[in-house]
Amino acid sequence: MTKLALSDEILMSIDKPARYIGHEVNMAVKDLKDIDVRFAMCFPDVYEIGMSHLGIQILYHMFNGMDGVYCERVYSPWTDLDKIMREQHIPLFTLETQTPVKDMDFLGITIQYEMCYTNILQILDLSGITMTAAHRAEDEPIVIGGGPCTYNPEPIAEFFDIFYIGEGETVYKDLINAYRHNKANGGSRRDFLMAAANIPGLYVPQLYEASYNNDGTLKSFTPTVEGVPTTVKKEIVMDISNTVYPERPIVPYIRATQDRVVLEIQRGCIRGCRFCQAGMIYRPVRERDVEFLKDMAVKMLKSTGHEEITLSSLSSSDYSKLDELLNFLIDEFKGKGVNISLPSLRVDAFSLDVMSKVQDVKKSSLTFAPEAGSQRMRNVINKGLTEEDILNGCALAFKGGWNKVKLYFMLGLPTETEEDMKALAELSELVAEKYYEIPKSERNGKVQVTASSSFFIPKPFTPFQWAAMCTKDEFQRRAYVVNDRMKEMLNRKSLKYNYHDPDTSIIEGLLARGDRKVSSVIKRVYEAGGIYDAWGEYFNYDRWLAALEAEGLDLDFYTTRERSTDELFPWDFIDTGVTKNFLKREWQRAHEEQITPNCRMECQGCGAAVFKGGVCFEDKN
Amino acid sequence: MAQQYLKEVSALKIRIKFSKTGAVRFIGHLDVMRYFQKLNRRAGIDVKYSTGFSPHQIMSFAAPLGVGLESHGEYVDIEVNSTMSSSESIKALNNASIEGIQVTSYVELPEGTANAMSSVAAADYIVRVKEQYKPTVIADNAMLKKRFEEFLSQSSIVVTKASKKSEREVDLRPLIYKASVNENGEIFMQLCTGSAENLKPELVLETFFRYVGDKMSQFALDICRLEVYGLYTSKDENGNVISEKLIPLEQFGKEIL
Numbered sequence A: 001m002t003k004l005a006l007s008d009e010i011l012m013s014i015d016k017p018a019r020y021i022g023h024e025v026n027m028a029v030k031d032l033k034d035i036d037v038r039f040a041m042c043f044p045d046v047y048e049i050g051m052s053h054l055g056i057q058i059l060y061h062m063f064n065g066m067d068g069v070y071c072e073r074v075y076s077p078w079t080d081l082d083k084i085m086r087e088q089h090i091p092l093f094t095l096e097t098q099t100p101v102k103d104m105d106f107l108g109i110t111i112q113y114e115m116c117y118t119n120i121l122q123i124l125d126l127s128g129i130t131m132t133a134a135h136r137a138e139d140e141p142i143v144i145g146g147g148p149c150t151y152n153p154e155p156i157a158e159f160f161d162i163f164y165i166g167e168g169e170t171v172y173k174d175l176i177n178a179y180r181h182n183k184a185n186g187g188s189r190r191d192f193l194m195a196a197a198n199i200p201g202l203y204v205p206q207l208y209e210a211s212y213n214n215d216g217t218l219k220s221f222t223p224t225v226e227g228v229p230t231t232v233k234k235e236i237v238m239d240i241s242n243t244v245y246p247e248r249p250i251v252p253y254i255r256a257t258q259d260r261v262v263l264e265i266q267r268g269c270i271r272g273c274r275f276c277q278a279g280m281i282y283r284p285v286r287e288r289d290v291e292f293l294k295d296m297a298v299k300m301l302k303s304t305g306h307e308e309i310t311l312s313s314l315s316s317s318d319y320s321k322l323d324e325l326l327n328f329l330i331d332e333f334k335g336k337g338v339n340i341s342l343p344s345l346r347v348d349a350f351s352l353d354v355m356s357k358v359q360d361v362k363k364s365s366l367t368f369a370p371e372a373g374s375q376r377m378r379n380v381i382n383k384g385l386t387e388e389d390i391l392n393g394c395a396l397a398f399k400g401g402w403n404k405v406k407l408y409f410m411l412g413l414p415t416e417t418e419e420d421m422k423a424l425a426e427l428s429e430l431v432a433e434k435y436y437e438i439p440k441s442e443r444n445g446k447v448q449v450t451a452s453s454s455f456f457i458p459k460p461f462t463p464f465q466w467a468a469m470c471t472k473d474e475f476q477r478r479a480y481v482v483n484d485r486m487k488e489m490l491n492r493k494s495l496k497y498n499y500h501d502p503d504t505s506i507i508e509g510l511l512a513r514g515d516r517k518v519s520s521v522i523k524r525v526y527e528a529g530g531i532y533d534a535w536g537e538y539f540n541y542d543r544w545l546a547a548l549e550a551e552g553l554d555l556d557f558y559t560t561r562e563r564s565t566d567e568l569f570p571w572d573f574i575d576t577g578v579t580k581n582f583l584k585r586e587w588q589r590a591h592e593e594q595i596t597p598n599c600r601m602e603c604q605g606c607g608a609a610v611f612k613g614g615v616c617f618e619d620k621n
Numbered sequence B: 001m002a003q004q005y006l007k008e009v010s011a012l013k014i015r016i017k018f019s020k021t022g023a024v025r026f027i028g029h030l031d032v033m034r035y036f037q038k039l040n041r042r043a044g045i046d047v048k049y050s051t052g053f054s055p056h057q058i059m060s061f062a063a064p065l066g067v068g069l070e071s072h073g074e075y076v077d078i079e080v081n082s083t084m085s086s087s088e089s090i091k092a093l094n095n096a097s098i099e100g101i102q103v104t105s106y107v108e109l110p111e112g113t114a115n116a117m118s119s120v121a122a123a124d125y126i127v128r129v130k131e132q133y134k135p136t137v138i139a140d141n142a143m144l145k146k147r148f149e150e151f152l153s154q155s156s157i158v159v160t161k162a163s164k165k166s167e168r169e170v171d172l173r174p175l176i177y178k179a180s181v182n183e184n185g186e187i188f189m190q191l192c193t194g195s196a197e198n199l200k201p202e203l204v205l206e207t208f209f210r211y212v213g214d215k216m217s218q219f220a221l222d223i224c225r226l227e228v229y230g231l232y233t234s235k236d237e238n239g240n241v242i243s244e245k246l247i248p249l250e251q252f253g254k255e256i257l
């Protein structure tokens, strides 16, 4: 057994010491004398969150399948341990061998949400790694970032040596080989980064330079050295049934957020909702073969002993073999102590049947994500769900014994009017009324409709990347409009309304469309004590405002400003396959309140067909 | 496969003994429970599930171990539909387990045996005081032994035990069944354990530290539980108790061949 990095005294005085000891079931164990490349894989949030992320488990499995490579995990120490590590100068360590992160060759950080940016700095700082990539010494680890936030890496570009844009399964092998090659040739850190910059999908920020116009917008973004590509094209796996999958995922001792087997059934989404970044950057849709998934389900349940399995994807109902897969899972595992937890599915006869087989109807609730209250607004955002779909689905479900409905909305969408806001309450009311249309004898007590709204945050690579975001006060006002309207409804006693915290949304908006200048703000917030900004109890809005002010940056420039369609964006050097022209067309159609058909109804020529596969070629082979 | 050795029964009670050592001593009791649920599934133990929408395994643990303690004598009772032999089951469980949790016995409990949780009567511990926390008066092993024996020779050792609700006076002396110090300065103790009276080794040592005029740090001890016992009562044909003795919990069951 490896000696633990933390003393018994520390482990006994912190919350959940199991976060830091490693040695879980299915952890990779390797003999260090066979290893020449050590890779620390980090999810910059607490262990229970990080361990729940499928992407990390996929990459962990992939790296540890490579000869000579040992991939170990790192998570953010919780605030209690963070304090002790600073006081006692304990360097951040990997879970597997409890080795300081600083001794690794690579530190890979997956960046899943903007609000973890201060935690990235915490990781670097506690590891003793120089914060600014360009100042790092020869022997410091190469810090590499991946995940959805790298589709606009600029606010955190200063802190990373490399960003991996796209799906991790493709070019890591090339990167590792380039590293070995460089080492064998006695090359420098800089030599290696030059080589990395020429591997498809890899972006080395310090080899590029941004210049700005007087109004603060980006003027140019270019490589500073010869031989570095001007655009970086995302990496993508086309055959997702013949690729690595964690057959033996690690099983945490403590309950992780996702304490179950996760089957990723497809990547991408055919729908094209205009606010949704995932729906754009993961194009085109690629399905995993159903036989592959069945096989994985059996193997993963066996290797983990988990009592639950779930499916993961965007818009799961669009997976073409969903019936077959769910029926297989039910037949195979029901009655064997395995719960099947369903992703949110389009509510229809099929899904209700499946739901009634695997959940307790009395306790479970129906979920709809109309995203907007009015049909007009849903046309603007291209959400194909109609009022009729929702009410018919509810009617069917209410007859089947359900009496709880959850509705998810967004507020602050482009062109949103007072009517659109009120419609959110009115749609909730219609759902409640639908319930009372069924005869009393068939009802199952009272109906409970819970409407939740988050605030719209424009994201890069979506048709709404040009949109203005509301101010904090405006967000607040709109939530009050909805709330007041709720109170006017006939069935108000059956309606419940929750809304997100506007403060966090504003900062998320800043970071989502920020440029290189924003990195100094993040650093300032971190230095002022900011970590765990994704956790409401640690997020401090004023700290962010103060940092913006100190850096002389204007929040509104990044958030509430509507961009013109010819503005050069900080993320424009990335090629996701989906063209800027397509996004512009969609932005235009949004203003015309025009619905755009999905990929299976009619291809829109978005550009993602360049990857030569997936839904774009479904009928053609 | 071992399928042909399967023994079909309606529901069978199994008692598993296991060790918990190394880094997993920092895993709390509830997580050990979760660990066993998953371990049983990985090992292919034919566990019996409760019915309903979220079926669960029926389990009973003997005397939950505190975080930070090691043990070579942990027990859990489970129910199964069918079972492989004891040795095959132990092998399957250990193949699917980690280094720190190893199964050492797997026995069938006769019909009507009280479950692990309610049968606990005593437990053995070996306690080591970490060097840096030893008060000088007991710094060498001979001194430690001498003072500890003195401490035990008192006819009563009364302490105030504070629980969430109340404080009460308890005499520890009768709850210490056996105790000795070996030449390495390790303290062996057999203590009363269970739901009625439960004496933890930490409390004995804390009281001993006070006895020698020192305050014990919460980090001072390395504790390993060695065994957990139940009270075995033999009765004559009229139901009168002939004798009572402490036996390790595993001895309430019999090996499955």
Ligand code: SF4
Residues within 6 Å of the ligand: A283, A284, A285, A598, A599, A600, A602, A603, A604, A605, A606, A607, A608, A609, A615, A616
């Ligand atoms: S090219 Fe057509 S089918 Fe392919 S992702 Fe774009 S719109 Fe959909």
